Structure formats: structure tokens, C-alpha cells
Amino acid sequence: MKYVALNDLHVSLGAKMIEFAGYNMPVLYNNLIQEHNAVRNSVGVFDVSHMGEFMLKGEKALELIQLVTSNDASKLTDGKVQYSCLPNNEGGIVDDLLVYRWNENEYYLVVNASNIDKDWNWISQHNTFGVEMKNMSDDMSLLAVQGPNAIKVLQKLTEVNLSAMEYYTFCGGSMAGCEDVIISNTGYTGAGGFEIYVWNKDARKMWDAIFEAGKEFDIMPTGLGARDTLRLEKGFCLYGNDINDTTSPIEAGLGWITKFTKPFINHEYHKAIKENGATKKLVGFEMIDRGIPRQHYMIKDVDGNTIGEVTSGTQSPSLNKGIGMGYVSAAFSKVDTEIFIEIRDKAIKAKVVKVPFL
């Protein structure tokens, strides 16, 4: 098992640690609903240092990125971030990721911890462009400071004008006395805030400064449990749950990051799905009758026929009801369609709703 730089700190804070993607990670510090609400209403800090970071450098870096990712990275300008995915040759997705453009010859890719090796091998295998690649995952920590008060906390620690930074932009700079920090207006909670990339040697200093600055906002450490309920309320896909090696981004509602303005790996396949219409679609649903959907529960129609499977589900702390996502046959994908979730051999009524849920 691997350990993030701040592992001992999380343990000393009383976090419940679990193995996630091969890392020992804090899933909960004290109370999931409190952690969830802290992020929705004020500010919380996630240590997501398990995430992977690759540097791609060279004159043909963009060509490589255009080949392996589904979104159109030529639209990026310096300091901009793009959500994208890596299609495989079998109609599915190797991973979803963020693409950061430093300049026309240098990009960072931020990938899921569980897929670091798989992504590295996949991209390397397609690197016939002589692009220099560097895996920085083991040297970098990532603190996601999320919530409406995150900006007020972080502004105390840096000269960079954070309010001037648009969503999905980033810059290098200094923060809390740490040099060479990446300040990124991104996140996986839909609550606003920033993600701070810092070298491992500075992680503790950054953490302490953030918590000192956040005292007046009752800042709290927040675990992966709350991260999951927060992202699901916003309908963000989780790789391994809602998207995987077999799902097309078109089926997953990720048509907006799948651009046919340029060729990419297996683009013809996804284009055909887009043109012919997907036979199954990822939808959001909420429970009408009482019950909490969970991953792998079956989705049924009114006659009891199986029409799909739940990929993510939880009780939403903000909405106080069961919500979930899952793939259903296209005929059942329209908003307001009545569906049933099989919970302990009972069909519990739900309906398809628009995402985000919140």
C-alpha cells in the first residue's frame, strides 16, 4: 500500500483510514454529514494526493494529447484547464482526466489514482511524437480546498488575485510561503474553491497555514466519503462507477467533452453512437418512495423487466433523499420517466431527473 505525505497527520486527527486505489486514505474524520455540509456551506479540505500528475513537454505535446483525449485540447490557452477522457480501442474509457496547459509546448495531465500506471502505459504507447513525459505523482501532494469560503481562506495566503481567476483556470505561484505551487480553480464538489498542488516537502506547511487561515470559517478536514456524496449531488461521474473500460462518453452524457473536430483514438465508434443515438444512457434519478439506491442495484420498469443498473447511489445529505445514477435503455432516459430500483427484492419507485441534482 502507498502512503500520502500527510498520512500520519490524518491518523493523528483520528481519521478512519481505508485502502483506496492502493493508497491509505482518510475516508472520514468525524461525521460524514458535518463534513459534507462544511463544504456546501463554508469550507473543507480534502487530501487527494493520491491523484496522479504527468508532465508532457515538447513541440508535439498537443498532437499527442489530441490523439489520446476526446476533448479538443487545441481550444486551450495558457493557464486554462480542460476536462477530458482517454478513449480506448474497445469503445470504452481508459480514464477521465484534467488537461492543464502551461504553454504551447508544456501540459500537465491529472489522472485518477487507480489508473496511474494504466494511463502512463497507454499514453506512452501512443507517444510516437517524441514528447518528453514525466510522472510526478509520487512527488506531489494535492489539497482540494472546497466550499464558498475557500477563496477567503486562500486569499490570506497568497498575492495571486484569486477572485480574478475564472473557473477552470490555474497559475503557478507562491502560497503560504511555499514556492512553486499550482493554484487551480477546479474541484469535484460543485461547491466552489480551489485545488492546490504542492510538492510533498511543503504539504504540511500548506495544510497548517490553510487551517490557521480557515479558523474563522470553521474549516474542517473532509474525507473521501463526503467527497463522494458531494460529487454525486452534482452528477459528476466517478471512474470505476459511472464510467469505465466499456462505457462510451456519449452514453455517459459526456458528449460535451467528446469533440469530433479532430481525430482521436476510436473516434469513429463514438461518432457513430452520437449519430445513431445511444442504446443506453447514463441518467440521474431520485427516489419517490423511500429507499436508498446503491451501486449494482438493478433498475426495472413497471412490469419488472430489468432496464439497467445503478452505478452510483447514496442518500443525499443536502436533499435528504435517495439519489443515484445508472445506465438505462434509451427509451427510459427521458426526464420524469418512472423507474423502479430493486432494493432487497422490493421494487421501489423512482424517477429520472435532470442532473445536477443540486
Next chain:
Amino acid sequence: MNFPENLLYTKDHEWIRIEGDVCYIGITDFAQKELGDIVYVDIATKGKTVNQHDVFGTVEAVKTVSDLFMPLTGEVLEVNAGLDAAPENVNNDAYGEGWMIKATIANKNEVASLMSAADYKGLVH
């Protein structure tokens, strides 16, 4: 953590309070802490006789779901209706307002299989 002396316990982390021929059943302080915020207690066995160790319901926390096992064979006489609107009572008052069912005791011999507070404490520590 609190494990009252006047209750009996199971290794499945339930408590039992015997009152004459009937008993009250809930989950322990340890169990509620492990589960976290409880958001739904689903018990559909009212009026049914459930054998010892069989499932009489489920308890749902935000992230997990867990079965509830009958500590003693008996008929489920009553389900705590208060938990429908306030499932968090299981977290806040596991041995009081958080009780889950009232049941008959069909086989008094089974009581001997339950654990004392001291034994249960030994199990979870």
C-alpha cells in the same frame, strides 16, 4: 462508549432489554458509531415471527447498509415508528429513543446465548 449493565448483547452488535415476556431490541453505541449517520431504518417484519439470527430489517447509513439480526426467536410486535421521521435517534440515543422493535420471546432458553455488558465490551475493545 456506553454499554449499560441492564442490557444483554449479541456479537452482531444488537442490544436486548427484557421486560417480562417481551423484549426491546436496538443496535449498540459501537454499531451506530461504525455505521455513521443513520438515515433510514427499514423493518417490514411487524406481525411476523423471526427466528434467532435471521434478518428482521436493515439499517441504512449514508454510505452503507447493514442487516439487523434477530437476537431471540419471537414475533415482532411493534416497530419504533419514531425512527421513520427521526432515524438519527439511533445515533443520538441508541439505547433509548433509538430502539427498533418490541418482540415476544418464543424460546426462553435462547436468552442464555446472549452476552453480558462486560463480555460485549470485551468483544468490541
